[in-house]
Amino acid sequence: MKKKLIIFSGAGMSAESGIKTFRDHNGLWEEFSIEEVATPEAWRANPDLVTTFYNERRKNVIESHPNEGHLLIAQLEPHFDVQVITQNIDDLHERAGSTNVLHLHGNIRYAKSSGPNQEKAYYPIDGWEIAAQDCCPEGYRLRPHVVWFGEDVPMISQAIEMVQTADIFVVIGTSLLVYPAANLVHYVPQGCEAFLIDPNLEISGVPNNFQCIHETAVHGVQKLYERLISS
Numbered sequence: 001m002k003k004k005l006i007i008f009s010g011a012g013m014s015a016e017s018g019i020k021t022f023r024d025h026n027g028l029w030e031e032f033s034i035e036e037v038a039t040p041e042a043w044r045a046n047p048d049l050v051t052t053f054y055n056e057r058r059k060n061v062i063e064s065h066p067n068e069g070h071l072l073i074a075q076l077e078p079h080f081d082v083q084v085i086t087q088n089i090d091d092l093h094e095r096a097g098s099t100n101v102l103h104l105h106g107n108i109r110y111a112k113s114s115g116p117n118q119e120k121a122y123y124p125i126d127g128w129e130i131a132a133q134d135c136c137p138e139g140y141r142l143r144p145h146v147v148w149f150g151e152d153v154p155m156i157s158q159a160i161e162m163v164q165t166a167d168i169f170v171v172i173g174t175s176l177l178v179y180p181a182a183n184l185v186h187y188v189p190q191g192c193e194a195f196l197i198d199p200n201l202e203i204s205g206v207p208n209n210f211q212c213i214h215e216t217a218v219h220g221v222q223k224l225y226e227r228l229i230s231s
Contacts, residue, residue: 002079002080002081005076005170006083006084006168007073007084007086008087008169008171010175011088011175012198013070013088015217016067016217017067017090019088020060032053036049038149043114047132051144055130057089058108067218068218073221074096074099080228083102084101084102085102085159089105089106090107091107102162104155108144109124111130111134111144114136114143117138121136122145163184164187170195171185171197171198172217172221173217185205186207188207188209194207194211195210196213197213199216
């Protein structure tokens with residue numbers, strides 16, 4: 001039986017594909033405040049601004065390509081039972097070939113209703129734009145399929161259950177500052193081999209049993225891939 005390998009990825013996973021991170025220097029939060037574009041209150045106050053912001057993010061995602069790190073994770077599937085849990089709203093893991101991807105914070109390639117039943121249906125977006133007149137069948141304006149600050153994370157319970165089954169758990173490119181996703185590292189079962197891949201030397205909240213690889217996602221996944229395949 002294949003070992004269960006859980007990959008938990010964050011913004012650093014896609015940074016080398018040209019997708020701008022939110023928190024790093026020159027990141028998106030230096031250009032826009034969270035309150036302007038990433039809360040339910042922002043949507044109610046100015047849905048046109050929020051829609052434009054995420055249209056631009058979607059355009060960036062579509063024009064980007066999976067990097068070597070994404071590709072190597074997909075190439076681990078013949079050797080391990082691989083499950084990707086990502087905080088990223090891009091679809092680069094899927095485009096690299098990963099077949100089991102859970103998006104904690106949504107998928108920007110989809111839209112959903114802004115009405116009361118918004119968690120029940122998702123609509124693939126043809127191209128990169130959601131227009132102001134685009135509505136769900138109930139007549140509510142479509143919004144990005146993204147979990148905003150102040151909203152529940154619907155998939156967190158499923159993610160916790162996945163982590164609890166891990167034989168190998170790998171954190172890649174996340175600051176572990178966004179909750180409840182950051183808590184996933186505390187559900188790793190005893191005896192699980194755990195790794196952290198990130199160029200930052202100090203990331204708070206990482207349990208002591210994690211083996212740290214202080215590299216960017218691409219170089220770190222290359223090292224991990226060689227280690228896992230040779231073991």
